[in-house]
Amino acid sequence: xxxxxxxxxxxxxxxxxxxxxxxxxxxxxxxxxxxxxxxxxxxxxxxxxxxxxxxxxxxxxxxxxxxxxxxxxxxxxxxxxxxxxxxxxxxxxxxxxxxxxxxxxxxxxxxxxxxxxxxxxxxxxxxxxxxxxxxxxxxxxxxxxxxxxxxxxxxxxxxxxxxxxxxxxxxxxxxxxxxxxxxxxxxxxxxxxxx
Amino acid sequence: xxxxxxxxxxxxxxxxxxxxxxxxxxxxxxxxxxxxxxxxxxxxxxxxxxxxxxxxxxxxxxxxxxxxxxxxxxxxxxxxxxxxxxxxxxxxxxx
Numbered sequence: 612x613x614x615x616x617x618x619x620x621x622x623x624x625x626x627x628x629x630x631x632x633x634x635x636x637x638x639x640x641x642x643x644x645x646x647x648x649x650x651x652x653x654x655x656x657x658x659x660x661x662x663x664x665x666x667x668x669x670x671x672x673x674x675x676x677x678x679x680x681x682x683x684x685x686x687x688x689x690x691x692x693x694x695x696x697x698x699x700x701x702x703x704x705x706x707x708x709x710x711x712x713x714x715x716x717x718x719x720x721x722x723x724x725x726x727x728x729x730x731x732x733x734x735x736x737x738x739x740x741x742x743x744x745x746x747x748x749x750x751x752x753x754x755x756x757x758x759x760x761x762x763x764x765x766x767x768x769x770x771x772x773x774x775x776x777x778x779x780x781x782x783x784x785x786x787x788x789x790x791x792x793x794x795x796x797x798x799x800x801x802x803x804x805x806x
Numbered sequence: 807x808x809x810x811x812x813x814x815x816x817x818x819x820x821x822x823x824x825x826x827x828x829x830x831x832x833x834x835x836x837x838x839x840x841x842x843x844x845x846x847x848x849x850x851x852x853x854x855x856x857x858x859x860x861x862x863x864x865x866x867x868x869x870x871x872x873x874x875x876x877x878x879x880x881x882x883x884x885x886x887x888x889x890x891x892x893x894x895x896x897x898x899x900x901x
Contacts, residue, residue, distance in 0.1 A: 627874060632878070635878045635879065639878050639879060640882070643885065646882065646886050671832065678828050679825060679828065682825055685824075685861060685865055686820070686821040686824075689812075690817055693812070693813065693814045786865070790862075790866045793861060794858045797854050797858050798854050798858065801850045801851065801854050805831060805832065805835035805836070805850055806846075806847045806850060806851075
């Protein structure tokens with residue numbers, strides 16, 4: 612690590628880099644955010660025995676595909692991190708690019724699902740189920756978009772060796788955020804599509 | 807980095823588990839098995855919990871990282887439990 616890089620990451624009292632501890636604190640607040648939304652969904656759902664009814668149909672194959680895409684993207688970003696540990700910058704770039712493309716694919720599939728619903732005049736105000744569906748998946752999709760932007764930023768750091776020396780720690784932060792987004796979907800998929 | 811991270815081989819193994827458990831969930835929920843819906847729902851949600859724990863332990867490195875980070879993550883769940891306690895205790899007061 613260069614002197615300048617060391618100045619960017621001063622030692623902390625906890626022994627954990629400030630950025631990493633900050634990211635975990637942020638993720639803890641995100642847990643509260645999504646728990647509130649999912650909790651509201653569960654309370655509404657348990658109050659309706661016939662939930663969501665025949666009109667609440669979602670495509671299980673598309674949901675399964677998107678789940679597999681996010682699981683794959685979690686693996687590619689952690690493989691980028693492993694490559695970063697080995698100093699293999701070219702491999703870091705490839706795995707990061709794969710993560711970004713998989714994230715974009717998730718949003719494209721989600722876009723197809725939304726378009727299909729809108730074409731059948733299904734909007735958030737149609738029923739309580741659809742309100743929950745659009746709120747939960749919409750906020751999750753925004754988080755995916757945020758993760759893609761973060762990953763693109765980290766990829767730009769990996770463009771040159773000098774910048775990578777300064778900012779390589781941010782790959783771990785981007786990875787933590789991306790895995791959190793994956794975990795949220797791991798719960799949303801069965802709750803909305805399967806059960 | 808504060809610790810040595812996992813190997814690529816471990817990460818791929820975890821991917822196989824995550825994808826496999828996800829497919830098991832889909833088959834369980836869609837196969838129309840002669841099981842009560844509540845049992846299917848419970849099994850599928852437990853499988854989701856297992857997948858989330860695998861991601862947190864191996865991909866987010868909580869298994870080998872500082873315990874403080876696990877405590878930071880545990881804090882919101884404790885608050886959620888507290889909130890549920892308040893909700894259910896107030897429900898009981900209405901009986």
